[in-house]
Amino acid sequence: MNRSGDGRTPAMDTAVLEIVRRRTESTRVEIARELGVTAATVTNSVKRLLAAGLLWESGHARSTGGKRATLLRVNDAARRALGCTIDHDRLSMVAVDTTGALQSRVVLPLVDAADPGEVSDSVREGLAALIPDDELGAMTGIGFAMGAHLPDEVDQALRALTAELDVRATRGREGTCAALGSFWSGEQTGTGLSGTVHLGSTTTLALLLDGVPFRPDSGQSLDHLRVDPEGPVCACGRRGCLHLYVAPDGVDELSRTALEATQGSATAQVDVLAAALPLTRVAANLAIALGLDTMVLAGTPVQAAPAIYLEAAQEHFGDESTTRVVVSQVQPHPCAVGAAVLALQAFLDTGGR
Known part of the structure; x- marks a missing residue:
């Protein structure tokens, strides 16, 4: 798809593609009506997308x-x-198609997530498992959900690897990627303001407006949000920071406890609740403060014990x-999944080249 000198062209193509993806099928007239643009603008965009x-x-x-x-x-x-x-103990990779639908996935164990060599080797292994050599030309790129725990050496190793493989790489915050993964997987409605609270390397809040990150830096940490001025002293010097309550022994330990809770441990159920x-x-x-239409709770502990987090919520x-x-x-x-969506969107935002 050739880019014109008009910087709005990729954005229009992305908007058209998103409407068709969300509706499954649509016409040029319906797209123009929803976007509030002329039929000619949509026709030109559709021509480029058909050619690509x-x-x-x-x-x-x-x-x-x-x-x-004509239906599109x-x-x-x-x-x-x-x-x-x-994560601290594993690397998760997925492949999604142009609609954002999950096509394949692989989870590889990690001994040391801070070891640049081990992480790079695992990414190579995951890439080989997900994308056969004869399909590399159809890959738009790879997105990385960057956790706060990752040292700079790992980030540098990933940059070197993607440069060596000549693969377009995109990076995003954990929270933003979790929000996009939830949205594109159909857990959220197609419109409105949604928030995703994600328990990962930090506790974050990411906002989406109609499925688009509300701000480029959406996904800020809530770890040091003060919830109890008389609470325990945090390493930051303040008292009662949120992370001391939602994951007092760390997210990895909370995830293990959540699994035990799901398996029937009464003590673990009390601890997770x-x-x-x-958190809830x-x-x-x-x-309430932001007037959210949807609030998503995400993260490994949440996935391990969804019923407990729903009870707390x-x-x-x-009820009201x-x-x-x-x-x-x-x-x-x-x-x-959200990181893959970022890679797909980056491809579309550059005109599909």
């Missing part, structure tokens, strides 16, 4: 008396995008809440 193989004409709409409109669909086999997230209640209290307050959101609460269950990892 990203859209295809799937038939005709029902006749309304005149010439039947996303060519889901046109491209593949990869997403990767690195004690961690979930302050903050989430409920944020939802119901206590704080209440106007905010829809979602406990994310995107597999194998919402951050990996």
Whole structure:
């Protein structure tokens, strides 16, 4: 797809593609009406997307008396995008198609997530498993959900690896990627303001407006949000910081406890609920303050014990809440899916080249 000198061209193409993806099928007239642009603008964008193989004409709409409109669909086999997230003990990678639908996934164990060599080797292994050599030309790039725990050496190793492989690389915050992964997996409605509280290397809040990050730096840490001025002293020097309550022994330990809770341990269930209640209290307050249509709870502990986090959320959101609460269950990892979406969007934003 050739780029023109008009910087709006890639943005328009991305908007058109997103509408068709969300609707499954659409016509040029419907797209123009939703975007509030002229039919000619949409026609030119559709021509570029058809030429690039990203859209295809799937038939005709029902006749309304005149010439039947042509239906458009996303060519889901046109491209593949990869997403990767690195936890302390494993690396999760996914491949999504042009619609953002999950095509394949792999989870690889890590002994030391801070070892640049081990992480690079695991990314190579995951890439080989997800994208055969004869399909590399259809790959748009790879997105990385960057956790706060990753040292600079790992980031540098990933940059060197993608440069060596000549693969376009995109980076995003964990929280933003978790939000996008949830949205594109269908857990959220297509419109409105949504928030995602993600328990990862830090506790973050990411905002999406109609499925788009509300700000480029969405996904800021909530770890040192003060929830109890008389609480325990944090390493930052303040008292009662949020992370001391939602994951007092770290997210990895909380995830293990959550698995034990799911397996029937009464003690673990009490411990996880004690961690979930302050998290959902903050989430409920944020939802009220920001007027959120949807609040998503995400992260490995949440996935391991969804019923407990939903129970905690119901206590704080209440029956009269106007905010829809979602406990994310995107597999194998919402951050990996969201990182792949970032890679796909970066490809589209550059005109599909």
